[in-house]
Amino acid sequence: MMAIEWAERTWSCLPERALWWPEQQTLICADLHIGKDEAFRKAGVPVPDGALADDLDRLSQALARVSARRLIVLGDFFHARSGRGARVVDALSAWRTRHRALAITLVRGNHDRSAGEPPRALAIDTVRVLAIDGIALRHDPPKAVSGYSICGHLHPVFRPPLPGEPARPCYWFRSHLLVLPAFSSLAGGYRIRPARRDRIVLVGPDGSLWTGGSGKLVAPHPFQ
């Protein structure tokens, strides 16, 4: 877990690609894209199964790490309508049963409009926008700056300046905007170019977290 000061508050970046807001006892993640592999398979693209189980386990692990009582998902819960088959919904229901006490809120994203909202049995509140303690929680970045926002949608990734290293998911802290990495392990990435004052927290392949600014080597911060 890595603590970062932003918007006059302290946040924790989790290696599971979710953000912990201690003051609010709330875990925030973005871009679940559940059923993406299933949608691919139904269209004839052979993607092996297994990511959903791993992603749900990782979500459980993040929740347990901070003992969260509330989860906010910043959009793109399902990937596509064709990907929400019975196997997927069953797996989700079983997971929900294990986290019965958890309050879950989904801020609608672009995929949620075409893929449809989560089944009612999952007891997930769906909202268009959300603001907590003066911070806007949204799916996509706002067009114009007005106060602080946390969002997803971009799937930010960053390539460490080492030869042969692929890009990795990262948290992208800008002056008034915090972009979360996509939670789904099947989300592609958008290669960001951090500006001079931006900070990033990079999630390594082993779950380690690294931080740094633009242009500088990313210094290791061993995962605690």
Next chain:
Amino acid sequence: MNACVEAWFAARGWRPFDYQRAAWAAWVEGCDGLIHAPTGTGKTLAALLGPVAGISEPKPAGLRVLWITPLRALARDTEENIREALAALAPGWRVASRTGDTTAAQRRAQREQMPAVLVTTPESLAVAISFPDARARLSSAAAVVVDEWHELMGSKRGVLTELGLARLRAWNPALRTWGLSATLGNLQEALDVLAGAPGARPRRLIQGELPKPIEIETVRPAEIDRFPWSGHMGLSLVREVAARVMASGTTLLFTNTRAQCELWHRALAEATGWGEDRLAIHHGSIDRNQREAVEERLRCANVRCVVCTSSLDLGVDFSPVEQVIQIGSPKGVARLLQRAGRSGHAPGRPSRVLCVPAHAFELVEFSAARAAAAARDAEPRPPLIKPLDVLVQHIVTVALGEPTPPAALREEIMRTHAYAALTDDEWQWALDFVRGTGPVLKAYPDYRRVIEGPAGLEGSTPTVARLHRMNIGAIPSDGMLEVRFLRGGRIGSVEERFAGPLKPGDTFHFAGRALEFVRVRDMTLWVRAAKRVAHIAPVWMGGRLPLSTHLATRVRARLDEAARGGYADAEMQAVRPVLEAQAAISAIPRADEWLIEHTESREGHHVYVFPFAGRLAHEGLAALLAMRIARAAPSTIRISANDYGFELVCSAPLDHAESAWRMRLALEGLDEDLAACVRGGALERTQFRDIARVAGLVFSGYPGRRKSTRQLQASGALFYEVFQRYDPNNLLLAQARREVARDQLQADRIRSVLREAESTRLRVMRTARFSPFAFPLWAERQRAQVSTETWAERLRRMSARLTSEVAAS
């Protein structure tokens, strides 16, 4: 047949070449064949007129000749050539072309009435096969002609062609196959690959008119650098080159990479003062319309000089070209012959090529190439064996076309050269992979591209069919961004990684223009014209060709002569000071020995090894040795490689005894060690991207169709991760590993190099400083470590110091 054809030739004041008559006679005898003839000597007519006259139908009611060409750009030209000949000889025969550029209206017309001759590409043929009416429309062909077969063979597009031909032959066993090829070291094999499993039909290799003799001249710098580094010398010769360009008629100036092409275009524009009206640029990343405009100007002699890459190696006959200039080593004999053949079409005149070295050692390569060209000793091109990604794609293509029993399909596929040794396991895996069946595919619920109906394999859903057809092909095109002006107008495309570090306002040279980067959006790099002078040239992957084994052998022979004091020609004389410095510091390697140099510096313990096996094989060898050394004793090792040898820099001292080198170079354990070098590394990941596209995992789609497939967009890199984690035994991953071993590490070449090393003398030298052979390797590694300015600066300093040390000693 011959009377009519001869009369047509006579009416034009021509006479058929002997080889054209031989090709027509072979058609009458019922042969398959391959015609080997240089460009511009009438090979189109040699292949076409046999079937046209032999079939002798006034107005065919369907397809008779299918003409496959590797480039869409060539299709239009070929169509025109054929139309001209048919208008006089068989006026009832219609010709049309069908490629990715064909409009919907033209397609509809072809659907109603097939032309007698159809010009197409391997990809468009595969798309045609995937439609249910394919058999009705294609099986009436009596002949299929594959143009520029040397260009297709040895690539996955070649395998795609082989599979397409197998399908056509299954429909019509009487179909005859003809190919056209430029110079290759393995023409007989090329014919056998093209014609597939041997049958009753005889095969004939038709040798065209012997190409004209080739004169190779070089530009030699007045003063030679004794410590040459790559790329340093080339541009300093630009005044000389400009003078030759201005003194001649139309010039084709070949460069080896697109970056070099941009650089030379800019330098020549400055040196000649010529504008766009006289000086043009042509390479594969420039927008097609602009390229075609340049080609048209070449044809009608409306341009003085075109700076180009291998993009103009192929096909189209540019008769007005008077002079060919080659910048840098051509790295292979076949390529030099091909390029030289672009000039001097006047009868009796030799083809000439002016070679410009990019560094001093390239003078040795030119000298060696001249000897090889005189002996017509061209490289062979080995055909590809069993790429499973192409197989998977083809099975789906066939199933979409018409229901096909798996056993019959397997038999048909095994009649190709590429899959003649397909095993039961491989076939079963490929079938399971498209049907979503079998124990291996348990991890893929709800997935199937192909189902097994009562009559055999069929496509599963219309969506699958649509996506598959959009994605057919075997050309990797991952991660290209289109370059466009904000105010409209396409300029070309660059690799995504070039755009990565660009910031708004950055300027660069592309397609011969100064451009300013604005932003990247929708897979497009938006630019505006720049006022300031640009300072970056785009970088493209895969431009650097390794030295061919053929040329390398001749380079070693030249060096051997020099070691004995022989400097045979002007090029060797020019490079003599460099080689004498090499002899003073270390030694010039003899043809039967390997030179190994040990040097110490503040950086660590350097070793330089010179097997002369080409850059790719050296990269593999260096990785292999680094791993073996580090395994024996922990050490941090950095590597660099070029065409002559490689460098290892170790943190720990290295035993320089010959026995230690014998151990490091042992053949034993090679396969396991190479596999360990590849597994999980960046090479494997990159290779997998191309395979994922061909096997139908990643949709590149058509521009403008992006929306309909947006929810199915994913990168090859992502698939790599997913397969690694959830299906690590997937055969496509195994194929990626094999392709890396074969293409990137060149496992076969490494094996033969190590085998050769067993019986080769190792000449281990301890040198007090870097030798002229070692210096470029050192420089190459510095380039990877520091930014461009400081790199060039450090290099100049280092080169000056070494030169003064040699002068002092």
